[in-house]
Structures are given as C-alpha cells and as structure tokens.
Amino acid sequence: MATDSVKLLIVRASPYAMRAILEAKGLKYELIEENLSAKSQLLLESNPVYKKIPVLLHGGKAIPESLFIVLYVDEAWPERAAFFPKDPYARAMTHFWGDFIDKKIFQLAVSTMKTKKGDPKKEAGVSELYENFLTLESGFTQLDAKPFFNGAGIGYADICLAPLAAWLRVFVELAGIRVPTAEEAPKLHKFLSAIREHPGSKVAFPDPDELLSYVILHLKKTMAA
C-alpha cells in the first residue's frame, strides 16, 4: 500500500506517541499542526464526532482517536512489524493491559494532576497509582515482556504505555506521583529505559523541559499553584 499519502493531524507536545507508531512501521508521513483555539476545517470534517486530534488521514479516509489509529496502522500495513501477537488469548490480554494503562495509569495520573492540593482525592490518586504500577508489573510478567509487551519490538500495549517515558517527570512534579523503585518494579524500569532508547521514541518524544512548560501553561487555570 502506498505510504506517501499518510498525514497526521496533531498538536505540539501531544499526542507525540502517534509519531512513534508511524516510525515503528517505517512509514513516511506528514505532520499537520492544529491550533485548538481555531480548529481547521480539515479537523472538523475528518473527526465530526469529537472534533479532536489526533486524526490519521490515509487514502481519502480519516481515522480518529489514538488507539483506533494504532489498530488501523497495524492492519493497513500487515507486511510490516506487527503490533499484536498471533495467539487469540495473548491478543485479548494485550488489549486488556493496553486498556489498564489507558484508564488506570494515564487517566488517573491526569485527573490526579488536575486535583487541587489539599483535596483528599489527590493523595488517594497518588496511592492508587502506586498500586497500579505494581499491578502493571504483573502484566509485564503475564505477557512475558522482553523488554516490551510485544517482545523485542514495540506493539499495542507498549504504544499505550510509551508516553509515560516523556510524561513521568510532569506527573512527578505536578501530581506528586510516586513510582515504585527499580527493585519493586524492575520490568517497568526496564521498559522505560528501552522506550527512551527506541528510535521511534527518539523522534517522537518532546524535550522534557519543554513538555513540562507546556503542561504548566495549559493547566494553570485549573490547577492549584
């Protein structure tokens, strides 16, 4: 399938991992920067339901929502590195852990970050996240990660977790999250190191200082100082 017509509507700093997906498949693509305070006609028409980035444009078709973009990219270029194992059970559990990462790591970290200091929900969120990182360690074991969930190359659950390598500093600084040590969660730490060294991530991830400034700027209205 021709790869020269792949375009990705994004905003700066987010969702940077999307680029890593395309890099992982070795695709050529064009990034189109959106301004969320003045959304383009292209964005509004290509994602009429949510009107949000990211949207992948390919061969006249528009695929919204990051996780569905991953599924599409995986299946539209099946001759390239697969994002899922072949066994139905391993596939289902890859979805299971990807969903856990989405809800129980990222959504919880973001909502904890947005909770004001002093609100008991903030400390509860920090505690739950710590436990969830330990639970995630059992996911690495279940899917026999080495070091990625998908083996030596990144796959679906890895793509779900990859942005943590860039966002961890933001979550620590702005949400006060506590991450298990390398002794408590060795597989998580190996994963994060490997993601930081992955060629796709190197292209895709923003500079941590820049990301922190960006998030502070965008959250300052809703966050406690």
Add this chain to the structure above:
Amino acid sequence: MATDSVKLLIVRASPYAMRAILEAKGLKYELIEENLSAKSQLLLESNPVYKKIPVLLHGGKAIPESLFIVLYVDEAWPERAAFFPKDPYARAMTHFWGDFIDKKIFQLAVSTMKTKKGDPKKEAGVSELYENFLTLESGFTQLDAKPFFNGAGIGYADICLAPLAAWLRVFVELAGIRVPTAEEAPKLHKFLSAIREHPGSKVAFPDPDELLSYVILHLKKTMAA
C-alpha cells in the same frame, strides 16, 4: 477448537449480552452465577486485577472484561460468524463506534440515572444523550448498517449496543432519557427491533419487568426517590 469447556462467570441481569455473544457463535457454554457480596475464589483468581464479572474461562485461560471477551471469542473461533468486517478502515471504525456506544451512550446513561433529581447534571445528561443518539445514527450510515453494524449478522459494535434493547425501559423510567423518534432516528429503531428478534438476544435478555426491579433494588441507596 473444542467448545465444551467454555464457562462464563456472570451475575443475574448483567451482563446478559455476554450470553448472546456465545449464542451468535453457536457455542455451548456453562453459566456460573456469582454472588457479588461473597465473590468466589474462582472469580478472584481469574480476574485478580478487577475482581469483576464477566470472566470467560476457556481451556485453562481466563479472559476478563466484556469487550475483550468479545474480541477473544471472535478470534478463538474464526471459522464461525465473524464479528468484524475485513477491511482495515471498516474494522477501525467498528471499534470507534463500539467505543462511542460504550462511553457516550451506556456510561452517560448510567451516570445520568445515578444523578439525583433536580441536579442540573441530570437534565444536561438527558440532552447530551439525545444528541448522542442522533450522532449514532450517522454511525449506522457510515458503517452501512442493514440492520446491524456488521450487516445481516451481529458483530462487535452490535454487541456493544445490544443491551440497550433490554435497558432502554430502565433508562427511560429511572433516568428520564429521551430517545429520538423513529422518524428522527430510523436506523436506531430498526436496530432495536432486529436485536429484540435475534435468537441470541431472545436467550440472553432478561424480562424487562425483572430487570427494572433488579436495577431499582441495586440503585435505591444512591438514587433520589
């Protein structure tokens, strides 16, 4: 693949649609009723992360979470009716609409149902749901539903939406939701009629009166009278 070892951990009234999935594949299965106030060791061991029903047990493997059970059942018995189209774009959009149904129809309807009368969030939820039903109509069009998203047989997005046929009365009575008329949303109404006539649904769906009583009993602590 042998089908005689398929078991499903459930509770009565929910998640009834799970049975329809197994019926749609023509599988034999055993239902195991769980008591959520005294969960079995089997449930705790087979879903250690969430400790929730449903869990599918097959050949010594445990698959938790309804949507991942659907994916597993579809792929473990590929020789039987497929739950997804073959085209990568149609597959991605089937996921997209399944997710929309999960979040923007069911989760919103349940949270609106639990919101107390007089809370402005209740009326806002009712209005948003009405709009979401109209948006869903565009999903039926996009995936060329006839009458199901998956064509003549039920598939992934259909399974996501199917429980509405049983729950609609509960949502109308307890959440006060408004559903577009058959003129405003003809495809939704055709879908609901077809689901009610589907052999799998007929086996799987609880009696509407029984379901209403069940929900009232379980929500009475958190709901306004």
